Amino acid sequence: MHVMVLGAGITGVTTAWFLHEAGFEVSVIDRQFDAGQETSFANGGQISISHPEPWANPCAPLTALSWLGRVGAPLRFVPRAHADQWQWACRFLCECLPGRSRRNTAAIAALAVYSLRKLHHVREAAGIADAYDARAAGILHLFFDPRPFARARAKVEEFARFGIEVRPCTREQCVDAEPALAAVAPRLAGGLFAPNDESGDAMRFSMALARVLADCRVQFHHGMTIEQLLVDDGRFARAMATDSAGKRYAFTADACVVCLGSHGRELLRPLGENLPIFPLKGYSVTAPVIDHARAPTVSLTDEARRIVCSRLGERLRIAGTAELNDYNRDLDQARIRAMLDWAEDRLPGAIARDQVTPWAGLRPATPGGVPIIGRSAYPNIWYNTGHGPLGWTLACGSAAALVALMRGETPVLNFPFRRG
Ligand SMILES: Cc1cc2nc3c(=O)[nH]c(=O)nc-3n(C[C@H](O)[C@H](O)[C@H](O)COP(=O)(O)OP(=O)(O)OC[C@H]3O[C@@H](n4cnc5c(N)ncnc54)[C@H](O)[C@@H]3O)c2cc1C
Structure with missing residues (x-):
C-alpha cells in the first residue's frame, strides 16, 4: 500500500519513518527544497515532556x-x-475551563511520555543521534x-x-x-x-531523518506546492501540485497523511473538513x-x-x-x-x-493544544497535525500512534484519537 505524506516538517518526516518501518510504500511531498524548512526550522529546541x-x-x-x-x-x-x-x-x-484544561493536559502528557520513548527509538534505529545537537x-x-x-x-x-x-x-x-x-x-x-x-535542533533532525529515508527508497518530491486534494467516490484520489516553474503534477496514492502545519486547514476546507488549526x-x-x-x-x-x-x-x-x-x-x-x-x-x-x-x-x-491524530471523514485521508507549541516534543509519538491506527491497531494511550 502506497501512502503519501503531505508535508516534510518534523511531523511529516517522523510519519514517513514509522510508515516505512511498518512496511508501507512511502512518498513525501513538500513545497520547500529540504525537510524542516518551515515551522520546524528554528524552534526552541526543547523536548519538553515536563510542560x-x-x-x-x-x-x-x-x-x-x-x-x-x-x-x-x-x-x-x-x-x-x-x-x-x-x-x-x-x-x-x-x-x-478547568475541566477541559485538565483533560487536555492528561492527553498531552500521555502523548509526550510515549513520544520520548519513540524519539529514542528513532534516533538509534536511524543512526542520527549525533546529527542534531x-x-x-x-x-x-x-x-x-x-x-x-x-x-x-x-x-x-x-x-x-x-x-x-x-x-x-x-x-x-x-x-x-x-x-x-x-x-x-x-x-x-x-x-x-x-x-x-x-533538547536538540528539530530542523537538523528532520533533514538527517529525511536523508536516511531517501536512502531507504522513500521518495521525496520537493519544490512541489500542493494546491488541491481531489476525491473520487468518497476517497482521496490525488494531490494536485505545481513546481516553481508553474508546471502542474498529479500525485496519486492509496492514502495520504496531512502534516502541513498551519496550512492544512485551507487545503482541506473544500473537502468539507474544518480543521480547528x-x-x-x-x-x-x-x-x-x-x-x-x-x-x-x-x-x-x-x-x-x-x-x-x-x-x-x-x-x-x-x-x-x-x-x-x-x-x-x-x-x-x-x-x-x-x-x-x-x-x-x-x-x-x-x-x-x-x-x-x-x-x-x-x-x-488547536484551541486546546491537543494535536489532531487519526482519520478524517474520508477513509484514506489521515491527520497528524496541529501540534502547536509542542510539535518537536510530540512528533515521534504522534507519528508512531498514527501509523498504529492506520494498521488497525489501538495505541495504548489515553488520547482522543480522531476516528473519522
Ligand atoms: C518560536 C517557536 C518555538 C517553538 N519551540 C518549540 C520547542 O521548544 N519544542 C517543541 O516541541 N515545539 C516547539 N515549537 C513548535 C514546533 O516547532 C511545531 O509544532 C512544529 O515545528 C510543527 O511541525 P509540522 O511538521 O506540523 O509543521 P511544519 O514544520 O511547518 O511542516 C509543514 C510542512 O508542510 C509544507 N507545506 C505547507 N503547505 C504546503 C503546500 N501547500 N504544499 C506543499 N507543502 C506544504 C511546508 O513546507 C512544511 O515543510 C515552536 C514553534 C515556534 C514557532
Missing part, C-alpha cells in the same frame, strides 16, 4: 489581559476581519516570582502520576544544576528541574556562544516571560512569544530586541549579540 499543560488553561485569560498593550509581552492579539481567527479565539477561551541534560523551569512558583510546585505530584519526573529546586540548587545562572540567582524564587527532558506566530534568535561559562547547557524555560533557551552545539537558541496575526511572518524588531534583552539580562555576556539570526514561525495551534 504538558496547554496554553489554554484557567490562568490564561487573566494573564493575557495583564499583558495587553505591553511591548514585548509574551502574547499579542492582532485583530483581523478573519472569522476563523475570532472563532479560534472563542474556542481557545472555552478550552481554558542533541542534549539529554534536562529542562530547568525558572521562576522569578514566589506565587507562580508555589502554584507550579503544587502540580509536581499530578505530573508524577503521568510518569513525568519534576524536582523542585531552591535558587542554590538551580545554580548547581546550571552554573550559568549565577548572575540571576539572587532574583530567582526557585525552579523545577525535569531531568528526563532533552490557526497559526500562532513565534520568534527565535540564534547566536554563537562567546563565553562557555556563561552559556547554559541545561535547557531553560523562563516561566514569567514564556521564553525558552536551548544550547545547540556552539549556538544558543532563544525562542518565545505567541502572536495571533493570521499568516503574517514579518520580523518585528521590537520582539527580537525583547528576546535579546532577555538574554543580556538573564545570561549576560553569553552570546554574540551582533551575530544573531532572527526567525519567525507559525505554530499550527
Whole structure:
C-alpha cells in the first residue's frame, strides 16, 4: 500500500519513518527544497515532556489581559476581519475551563511520555543521534516570582502520576544544576528541574531523518506546492501540485497523511473538513556562544516571560512569544530586541549579540493544544497535525500512534484519537 505524506516538517518526516518501518510504500511531498524548512526550522529546541499543560488553561485569560498593550509581552492579539481567527479565539477561551484544561493536559502528557520513548527509538534505529545537537541534560523551569512558583510546585505530584519526573529546586540548587545562572540567582524564587527532558535542533533532525529515508527508497518530491486534494467516490484520489516553474503534477496514492502545519486547514476546507488549526506566530534568535561559562547547557524555560533557551552545539537558541496575526511572518524588531534583552539580562555576556539570526514561525495551534491524530471523514485521508507549541516534543509519538491506527491497531494511550 502506497501512502503519501503531505508535508516534510518534523511531523511529516517522523510519519514517513514509522510508515516505512511498518512496511508501507512511502512518498513525501513538500513545497520547500529540504525537510524542516518551515515551522520546524528554528524552534526552541526543547523536548519538553515536563510542560504538558496547554496554553489554554484557567490562568490564561487573566494573564493575557495583564499583558495587553505591553511591548514585548509574551502574547499579542492582532485583530483581523478573519472569522476563523475570532472563532479560534472563542474556542481557545472555552478550552481554558478547568475541566477541559485538565483533560487536555492528561492527553498531552500521555502523548509526550510515549513520544520520548519513540524519539529514542528513532534516533538509534536511524543512526542520527549525533546529527542534531542533541542534549539529554534536562529542562530547568525558572521562576522569578514566589506565587507562580508555589502554584507550579503544587502540580509536581499530578505530573508524577503521568510518569513525568519534576524536582523542585531552591535558587542554590538551580545554580548547581546550571552554573550559568549565577548572575540571576539572587532574583530567582526557585525552579523545577525535569531531568528526563532533552533538547536538540528539530530542523537538523528532520533533514538527517529525511536523508536516511531517501536512502531507504522513500521518495521525496520537493519544490512541489500542493494546491488541491481531489476525491473520487468518497476517497482521496490525488494531490494536485505545481513546481516553481508553474508546471502542474498529479500525485496519486492509496492514502495520504496531512502534516502541513498551519496550512492544512485551507487545503482541506473544500473537502468539507474544518480543521480547528490557526497559526500562532513565534520568534527565535540564534547566536554563537562567546563565553562557555556563561552559556547554559541545561535547557531553560523562563516561566514569567514564556521564553525558552536551548544550547545547540556552539549556538544558543532563544525562542518565545505567541502572536495571533493570521499568516503574517514579518520580523518585528521590537520582539527580537525583547528576546535579546532577555538574554543580556538573564545570561549576560553569553552570546554574540551582533551575530544573531532572527526567525519567525507559525505554530499550527488547536484551541486546546491537543494535536489532531487519526482519520478524517474520508477513509484514506489521515491527520497528524496541529501540534502547536509542542510539535518537536510530540512528533515521534504522534507519528508512531498514527501509523498504529492506520494498521488497525489501538495505541495504548489515553488520547482522543480522531476516528473519522
Ligand atoms: C518560536 C517557536 C518555538 C517553538 N519551540 C518549540 C520547542 O521548544 N519544542 C517543541 O516541541 N515545539 C516547539 N515549537 C513548535 C514546533 O516547532 C511545531 O509544532 C512544529 O515545528 C510543527 O511541525 P509540522 O511538521 O506540523 O509543521 P511544519 O514544520 O511547518 O511542516 C509543514 C510542512 O508542510 C509544507 N507545506 C505547507 N503547505 C504546503 C503546500 N501547500 N504544499 C506543499 N507543502 C506544504 C511546508 O513546507 C512544511 O515543510 C515552536 C514553534 C515556534 C514557532
